[in-house]
Each structure stands twice: as C-alpha cells, then as structure tokens.
Amino acid sequence: MDFSTSTAAAQPPGAKVRRSAAGGRGTRLGPWPVVALCTLIAAFSLLPLGYVVAATANTGWDTIIALVFRPRVGELLFNTLALVLITVPLCLVLGIGGAWLAERTSLAGHKAWSVLLAAPLAIPAFVNSYAWVSAIPSLGGILGGVLISVLSYFPLVYIPVAAVLSRLDPALEQSAASLGLGPWKVFFRVVLPQLRLAAAGGALLVALHLLAEYGAFAMIAFDTFTTAIYDQFRSTFNGSAANMLAGVLVLFCLLLLLAESKTRGRARYARVGGGVQSNPQRLALGAFQLPAQLGLIALSALALGVPLWHVGRWIIAGGAAIWERQDLLDALLQTLGYGLAGAAATTVLAFPLAYLAVRHPGPAAKVLEAVNYISSSMPGIVVALALVTITVHNVPAIYQTSVVLVAAYALLFMPRALVNLRAGLAQAPRELDEAAQALGKPPFIAFLRVTLRLSAPAAAGGAALVFLGIVNELTATLLLAPNGTRTLATQFWALSSEIDYMGAAPYALLMIVLSAPMTYLLFVQSKKAAGQ
C-alpha cells in the first residue's frame, strides 16, 4: 500500500508570518499624480546629461576628433586618472583603517577619535588648499593634488565604513572565532567582506568629488578636466571645446558608476534573524597602542591642524580690519538665503521621489532610482554649463537669475535629501497611515498628521546636509550666480585669487563654523542609518 497513514502537523502556533513592510499589495506603479510629478522631476534631473549628449550629437565628427584627440586632453586625462588612481586607494586605507581603530580596537579615547576622523569633512577642499598653499607656497602638481584630496576626502570612506563597523553583528565574528579563526583572520575573512558595500560607496563618492572639484585644484594650478572646462568657458565662451571636455568628464563619471555597481554586485547589508544584537568586542591593541595613536595624531594634524592653524594665523595677522568689511555680512546673508532656498527646493523636489520609492517600490520607482543614480553623478561644472546654455538659448528671461542657481543646487544635492527622506519614510509605514484612516481621518489628513509628521525629522536632516553643500559650493555658483552675488565661497575665492589671504581668512572661518555642526549631524545620522 503506497499510502499508509498521515499525521499532518498543523503550522506551529509560534510561526511568525510577516508581510513585507514595503507592501507588495496595492497599485503597482503608484498613484498617477505622484508618478507624473516624479517623471517631471526625473526629466529635470536629466537635463545636464541630456545637454552633454545633445551637444556631442550636434557637433560634427571632425570637430569632436579635433577637440578630443589632442595633447591637451591627453595631459588632462593623465592628471585626472592619476589623481583618481592614487587618491582613492589612499582614502580607502585611511578610511577603513581609521574606522577599524576607532570602532573595533581598544584605542584610547576612541570616542573622541571617531568624531575627529570625520571632522575634516567640515573643511571645504578649497579652504584646505588655501591653507596648504599658505604653508608651502610651491605646492602643486599631482603630488599637491593628491595630498589635498586625500586629506579632504578620506572621511567620505571613513564615515560609512565606521557606521557599518559599529553596527556589525558581533555574532558573525564570534561564529568565525568558534570555527577556529584568529582575530586577524576574522578581520580579513569576515569583517572586511562585510564592509565592501560601504567602502565601494565611499570610494565612488571620493572619485566623483575628485572629478567635480574645481577650487582646490585651481588654487594649486593643478589641471583636471573640471578646471580646464572652467577656464575654457571663462576665457573664450567657446561652446564646443568646453562641451567636448564635459563629454569626456561625463563619460568618466558614468564609468565610475558602472565600476561601483560591479563591485557592489548583488551584495546587501543583511542581518539574518531577529533578536537583539550585543555590543561588538574590541580587539586589544597592546603594543600597537602607541603607533596607532601617533598615526592618528599625524593624520589629524595634517587634515585638521594645518588648515585650522593657517586660517587662524591669517585671521590673527589681519586683526580687526578684516572683519570690518561690509562684504562679509553681505556674503553671509546671501549664503544663508541661498542655502535655505536651495535646501527647501531640494527637499520638496525629492519628497515625491522618496515617497514613490518607499511606498510603491515597483518598476516606475526602479526607473526613477536609476535616473537619479546617474544624474547625481554629474559634476557641478557640467550642471552649470548645461543650465547656462539652456537658459541663454531657450529661456533668456531667467538667465543669470537666482532661480537657475537654486535649480542647480537642487540638481547637485538631490541625493543628500533623497537618502534621508527615504530613511524617514521607511519609519512611517503605510500601516500607520491606514490606522489613521480607520480612525476616521481622510487620506490627506492622515498623510499630513502621520506620514509627513514622522518623516519631518529626516527631511530636516536631509535639508541640513543640502544646506551644507550649498554653503561650500563654488563651481556652479561662480558660473550661474546673478551679477553682484556674493556668497562666502565666491568671496573667499575672489579674495584668495587676488592673493589677499588675510582678507579671505574670515570667509574660510565662517564656512568651517557653518559646516561643523552639519558634519557632526551627517556622522551621527550615518551611524543610525547603517542599522536599518
């Protein structure tokens, strides 16, 4: 008899079946007004890329070849490639090493170090450059470029890696230890692979910053694509030459994105299973304590000490006179105005995108995300070039108005707002909206009182980071600002270009002072986000 008996065990009463929080149910694409709005915003964010593609397409092959294949481009290519290839690995070593020391070892004063290692982010790269030129006037070339880049940008690797390290489930390491691996092997075989996502993301950010940076390299007369495009545009207004250089630069950015997504592969941060995770154990440094401390002191002296010392030196040398200029207050107010307007505009534009991605993670959200990923890699110089040309030719009425500048800020800093808003909206699951509706609130009121209210802190955090970006933005501001605009960054730039280092110092100090709390905010937020 093939069938004898059967005792069917019913589902154990303890089995937990949870629906996905994102909710695969409901409309697949999302409500059409939101989708339409998001499509418009995405189309807007594709303007710079579209401009470069169109400009290239409209230029004849002969012109393209003549403009791209020339020694000048070869020189820029070498400079830019060398800069990226040397700086990124150095940033990875410093960022991962610093994070590991601060988060996972018995480093004395690790709490203070963990903040100090993120602090250089509060010093804009061009202020760093200014300080180093004050210290070593002959600084320049690829070595100068690498020195300033590494010191300015290694926190971009350090912050995400430290965040992941501090939240990494120690059970993984304990399991590895119980499988017979020593502490070093555990680090290389278990911990390091877990950091791949964060490190690759940080490396991409560093590389994109290197491609986009203008001020820091122009200050030490080190030519990259961005500085060359700027000079070309300023000196001749020669459209096609600048456009072709921009085309090569954009190609670089897209290649970087591709490389990063390859590295990332299909990996995801994941902590399998529920329960509460315990605090990570710290590895005893023993005899390495002193070398570790000395190394971190040296790094902080170079990245923080040198810029602060020289800014301080110029301020003392300048005395009271440099503070009495009316320009300073003017620039401060204008910077605050642009910062607030830009942060508000960016947050408002990012909200529908974040909402769609979190609440209706369907094909439409996927496409928009891909669009955003690509457009967020566009350097400021390309965004500025695109907006200048488009406004001059198509909407001259708004050419060189603050509207265009705010639009450029929104394009440049949208990702900062998006990341925060998405995390915030994830804290406001649809179930809460529905609970409010079941309690008699119409959908719009429920949205206001629950979803909007719950995502407000995250939106404010995102807006603060956008504000930080705008305060330190130089390239797009120089090209797009209405005549007579003075921001802290542009005034600093104008004065230091005239070698008025004393006059520039108060602007540098104000930018650092404005940036410091926001950098701290970014640092704190990243630690929270890594746990989600």
Added chain:
Amino acid sequence: MTSHPQDTAGSPATDVTAATPGRTFAASGVPTDHLVIENVRKGFGGADVLKGVNLAVAQGRTTAIVGPSGSGKTTLLRLIAGFSAPDSGRIALGGAEIAGESKWVPAHRRSVGYVAQDGALFPHLSVGANIAFGLQQRGRAAAARVAELLEMVSLDAAYAKRRPHELSGGQQQRVALARALARQPQLMLLDEPFSALDAGLRVATRRAVSETLERAGVTTILVTHDQAEALSFADQVAVMRDGELAQIGSPFVVYTRPSDRATAEFLGDAVIIEAWLEGSLALCSLGGIPVRRPPVQGKVHLMLRPEQIRIADGGPIRGRVVDTDYFGPETTVRIQLEPVKASAGRTLDPHQPVGGEIISIRHWNAMLARPGTELSLKVVGEGVVFPWD
C-alpha cells in the same frame, strides 16, 4: 435591523450609517447579519487573490478567518476596512452597502475599527494622544474618555503619558485596541494582532482582548494563521484557502467535521487512513468506525482526530509502539497497527483495507508507551470521510 448598543445618537457610527444609505440585501436572509460579504473578488497584477468570497457575520459575534499565509485573508480584511476596493461583489455593514458596483465608502467614513499586526501605534504620539487620535472631543472630555478606554483594556490611567516604545508588545496591542474602540465602531477588525507576541503573552493578551470586545458588544473579525487561536477566540470560524472560504462554521464543527482533507489537516493534527465505506460504517484497520451523513460510498479516506484514539486495556485494536516524542504534559506516540485478520465470529469484508498503518496519537503517560510495547486501542466518537479522489 436590530439596534446595537454602540449605535448611540450623535456618535460617528450613526453619522456614517446615515450618510451612506444603502439597501439591505434581500438574499442575505437572517436580519441579524451585521456584516454581509457577497461574491467579493480581488486580484493584483493578473493574479486572483480572492475568488468570490461569501460571508455573513452576526451582530455582536466574533468570526475568525483562518488560513495559511498567502491565502487572501488579509486582503479580505483590507477590503472590509476600506483600504482597497473589491474588483467585484458587495460588502454591506449594518444594512448599508459600503462597497459594491457603484459605491465605495473609504476607510475613514466607515464605522470600522482596525488593529494591525504590530499595533501600528503612532510613534510620535503618547499613548493618550494615540487613543484620542480619532476622538472628536478635545481637552478634558478627551482625557476622561482616554482614561475610560485605558481602564477598558485593563491598563492604568498613568499609561496615557507614556510613549509607545516604553510599552511591552502586549500592552501596545491593548492600546491599539483602546484606540480602535474610541470611536465606538460597529465592526472591529483584528489583523493577526497576537502573532508578534511571545507564547505566554499571546494567550493572556488574546483573552484580555476577547473579554474587552465581548463586554463592548462589538462585532469582531479576527484574521490569523494560527488555528488554535481561531478555534479558541471565535464563535464562527471561516477557513480560507486559495482565495476562497473552504468552510464556515462553529469552531467545534469545523474541527470535528471539516469539509475536506486540506481543512482537516490545517485545523489540527489528523489521522487519515484508507477505509471502505458501507452505509454509515467505515471499515479500516481501526475496525468499523461510524460516520455521520457520509457523502460517498466505497473507497474513502477516513479522518479521525488523534485524541479520538485512546490507549485502553481490552480495546479491540492492537498496535505496537514505534517511537515517541516527549513534550512534558503529553507524549506523541507513533503506533504500528496490526493488520486486520479474520477471526472467530467475524468474517472479513473483502473490501476492508487490511494494511498495518503507522498512526500518531497523543498520550499523557510517557511510561506507558516505550518503543516495542504492545498496546490495545479503542476509537471514541465518529469519523469523517473524504472521497478517495
């Protein structure tokens, strides 16, 4: 329609009913059916999730919709709550249509309370503000009502000042219930509200919620994948499978007389063996088992609940213990039945299956059932048969 206690004048419940004058369902029969669901269908992206569901829930009673995950039970609950609209079919509450061909009342205008799996308390509001969220009153009146509701769910009034994250899971669920009760809904929907709680807390919370709802006299629908919870909580159990309600009945009926094999196995452990049915007697290796209202004759599957098979000295059935699983208060015993033999005074029916199947039963005495022990068994009560194919 019969009047219900929570339908007091001026309450939001009355407003909604008055604002949505639908027609009563002539076909729905018994006038005390408070919620009527007729032929409701719903699909997502080409997949049919609900394939024509019919259900009637009586005034003030509790119905559990139980089914495995993915069977469509939560979808049905969301249609009743008004979070989404059915593709076709009708839903009426208190005689008024709330979803139908040309009519759809959104969630906030239905008099329906809803408690989600994890409570869905608003994290930015205190417990008191959560409970007062749906109230029309403000200030002192609201505070008094909040205190009253907290007492209703057996929580101290001091909890009103706390934050949701300061509460245990069970307390959160009770607050969620108080919040849903605040507007005196006609119908309460519970979406797996106990499944996120650990075992001990789950039973206690379930009992507290059940008592509160009974005192409030609210018609209640519970959605769960836990059959024990469904059987213990509800007056009526509706078993959902693949987007349809496979069986609706009292907990006793669906457990002891399941309508098909899948339902039988879903609702609890089942002993299912081959049998030959003649009249109302099923012949099998457990002997002749009486069957009530047999649907077919001939070769069938016979279903008994394990607790119907008892170890008894002098019982007519012989078996040998294969192995056991010890659970403390009881032991699961796997028994190899002896093949049926013709014996003196009893001729063997040529159709009677003779196989010595292995069955699992439960017994309280682990000492009695060591592997290899020969046991005598007897069967108590009736069996249920399902067609062979």
